[in-house]
Amino acid sequence: MPTIVIATHNKNKSNEISAIINNRYTIQTLADFRDAPIVKEDKDSFVENAKKKASEIALWLSQKTLNKIPHYVLADDSGLEVDILNGEPGILSARYASETANVNASDAKNNAKLLKNLAGIPQPDRGAQFCCVLALTKVQQMEIKTFKAICRGQISKSETGKGGFGYDPLFIPDGYQKSFAELGSKTKNAISHRAKALSSLADFLLKPQEDK
Secondary structure, three states, X not given: OOEEEEOOOOHHHHHHHHHHOOOOOEEEEHHHXXXXXXXXXXXXXXXXXXXXXXXXXXXXXXXXXXXXXXXXXXXXXXXXXXXXXXXXXXXXXXXXXXXXXXXXXXXXXXXXXXXXXXXXXXXXXXXXEEEEEEEEEEXXXXXXXXXXXXXXXXXXXXXXXXXXXXXXXXXXXXXXXXXXHHHOHHHHHHHOHHHHHHHHHHHXXXXXXXXX
16 A cells, blocks of 8 residues: 655544545554654745645655655644734644743643733634645655645633643634534544545545546
């Protein structure tokens, strides 16, 4: 089977992708390559950060002496964009409350900062969206294909729910009265930004090779 290297050490993410593409691809992660370089996410958009991660890891793999060069590298960049904050926290979502450059802050600190910055803003004006961009690179050809998806909703005035991670306790998706953290993984994985992007990716990967 063709091999996809996901540019992450997150096992849950690799399992999710593997399930969606029906196990027609062999999935590896950066955990399988202990000397993989750390790619600095210094671009100004989700698209460019995802493309940079995918292309740099693909180039590194193409230069390694391996028994079998992987066919693809998949990278993603995602985050929360709040309308009234001009898109913040955006590409800095994981580092929103961090006091150290390129170091992630805890979910609790990020959520607290977001609530503070939205203090006094009425509920109708708390529109937001989660955005996910996946970048798929063919290792030998270095061709990049991107898949972008969003999930619209609102930021609540307090955290609710114990599930999920990140800003999930604050994000209420359109059409629902509960936060991602309350809805549970089954519902979230059906409507989320990442699920939509992965669905587009799966459609592309499962097409006949001659159509790609």
